[in-house]
Amino acid sequence: MKSRALRHVALRRAALSRPQAVPFALRSASSLSQRPNSDFVSFPGALKSAFTTTLKFEAPESYPALPTYRVVDQHGTVVDESFKPDISDEEVIRLYKDMVFISIMDLIMFDAQRQGRLSFYMVSAGEEAVSIGSSSVLDREDVMFCQYREQGVFKERGWTAKEFMGQLFANKRDPGRGRSMPVHYGSKELNIHSISSPLATQLPQASGAAYALKMQRLQDPNVKPRVVAAFFGEGAASEGDFHAALNIAATRSCPVIFICRNNGYAISTPTLDQYRGDGIASRGIGYGIDTIRIDGNDIWAVREATKKAREMALQDGGKPVLIEAMTYRVSHHSTSDDSFAYRARVEVEDWKRRDNPITRLRKWMEAKGIWDETKEKEARDSLRKEILKAFSEAEREKKPPIRAMFEDVYEELTEDLKAQMAELKEMLDKYPEEYEVAEFEGGKDSLKP
């Protein structure tokens, strides 16, 4: 669609004025020619294609759907016989508790939003294994980009109830300084970039960040090899940024793992309205990216696949890998959504009952004899207490200073912003009855120059 007309003019003129120039960096593809009687195409755009005399269009349905890798089935039974747990029982229990933590926090916060105690919330029920499983095999210094349904990553990397609540209630402990909606977490310590609402924008950023890690290691071999992991839903994969991200990651050989949570819905839109190909995984191959589809309700499959993907992403100087984790969004899209308006309650209940990442791991642990009903009850009680305690503390905490609204737009406050801050201060002084400032740290005084 974009016209390249003028570019060619510029090119031609340049070529004319500098006939001997351009000795470097020109891709050799342009010097290829079609050999007489060759069985293979030598057009620069596709070098390994054999000629055929059969007129045949490739139909998607003539290829079987990509298989879904799993280690443990719905009953908690190991089906991949080569599988050996690579972590201690204590570690497994920790991951299990992280998953339970997220699911309990989800219930509490969803209700809290319903009571009007916070403005918004998004649960990740049914998808705890994808975030926690993948996070648990990545290095702590690997860089993460999330979409918003990956609370588990923050939990697995060490966030406490207090830190979650700080962001959710936008109090003075919120690293985002009260500027973003709830669930838009971010942490420098954990190497997770702050979440933004626009979908898929994080994907080309992840490619760029991965290229940065690769360059930093090229420039200093003592730098530890690191990868970037980027999460997104199957709906977000319809955005142009998904296309841009995978293509650029492949052409620039970026060590990035794209992890798609295919949970069947983008708000109300079922996948049937989202795409007609074989899910998201089938696209990876088209970009020249090593790809796998996995059972996202199986934390062991998530771990095995992500572990291997990390290894692959660092091979050959770096390359992207795509993982499509199949799950089901058990919950409503968010607190602003009633999903029974577009799907049957019975469908959701079925999924909750039949297959769920938490019960699947629990069954596996019980079969192994490291978990039982008493431990389950103890764990749930103590996690619930921890969350509720942090909840009530966070609710009482002061909000960030009002001044924070003007800061961080630029590295330093501009003259305009200083003037606007003074103007707001004047308003608050003049109309004290019209504004509630006591809950903000420092009250209106924070606006002093």
Place this chain on the structure above:
Amino acid sequence: MKHRAVHQLRRAIGASTIRLPVRRCYSTHPPNARLNLPVDYATTPLLAHSSQAALSNKELPEDVRNGPTKKMNLFQAINDAMGIALAEDESVVVFGEDVAFGGVFRCTMKLADTHGAERVFNTPLTEQGIMGFGIGLAAEGMRPIAEIQFADYVYPAFDQLVNEAAKFRYRDGACGRSVGGLTVRMPCGGVGHGGLYHSQSPESLFTHIPGLRVIMPRSPAQAKGLLLAAIRSNDPCVFMEPKILYRAAVEQVPTGAYELPLSKAEVLKEGKDVTIISYGQPLYLCQSAIKQAERDLGISVELIDLRTVYPWDKKTVFESVRKTGRVMVVHESMVNAGIGAEVAAAIQEDPDTFLRLEAPVARVAGWSIHNPLIFEKFHLPDVARIYDNIKRVLDY
């Protein structure tokens, strides 16, 4: 650019009044024109034609002022700035469509050769990808210089610029991360025959976004200093290059590394009767109009180059307007909600400046249309319109 070729041809022929016996092509001007003559970049006082003139700039650091200069056009000066940035800081990388072989406007010539294909490289043809990729690089501590081949094609990247680059520091809050290392270069402005999609000046779309710095240079030496400042700035910068000047504007450029201040306007010429505020290529048209107006009307006009259009230098502008009492803003992009609207509103909003106004603030800018191929010379501000507006502002 054709402009210049024909102009050179004319100079080669001599100062006689020989008329080319061909039908009028894009670069000719009406035979009896007194105002709308092609800009003579070889003599304009807005360019430093001697080493001495180039080094007299007090904004330059001491060592650069004592150093050598070299004759460069705009694309060479931009190339020079990027070469310096790549050499002095290994976190600088340069990428975009077709930049590896030197760029369609030659701005990245030899950079891949000198600094390696890992640091100067082509991307697939995707503006949103280029911008997102640059943001990711900057978020991990690099200093990416992304090129959008024409400003007309920045819109696919608009979401990344507006919602991501501009807000990155703000939403990261106490975490303290930003994409301040990011600089986005894009050729902009009319070129005589660019039509709808090779002529646009979308700067005011970016000035409406908190978090971005928007810069447009007018000359090679200025482009080098401002681009280096943008690259080293810790805020994301949109650097717009008037492509008609790539080859046309030639001047002596200090060879050392130097920055010119961002968000600081430059008074190019002092005057007492009218202030003209502009940036980029139209400054040359302003200069021509001022020359005629001063000769015809016996007045003196002050000319200010904004350089950074956001956050912009209100102080310098207000001081000038308080002195002259009459003011006009000139730019190529559409008059409505353009830079002129912002500058005019700010002028009338400042009580001290408002009281000094002797006439309404005038805006000379593109009409509220798209840039049409064969009508460009009626669309973009020209010397005659600027001249006429000087008279109108004075006659009020």
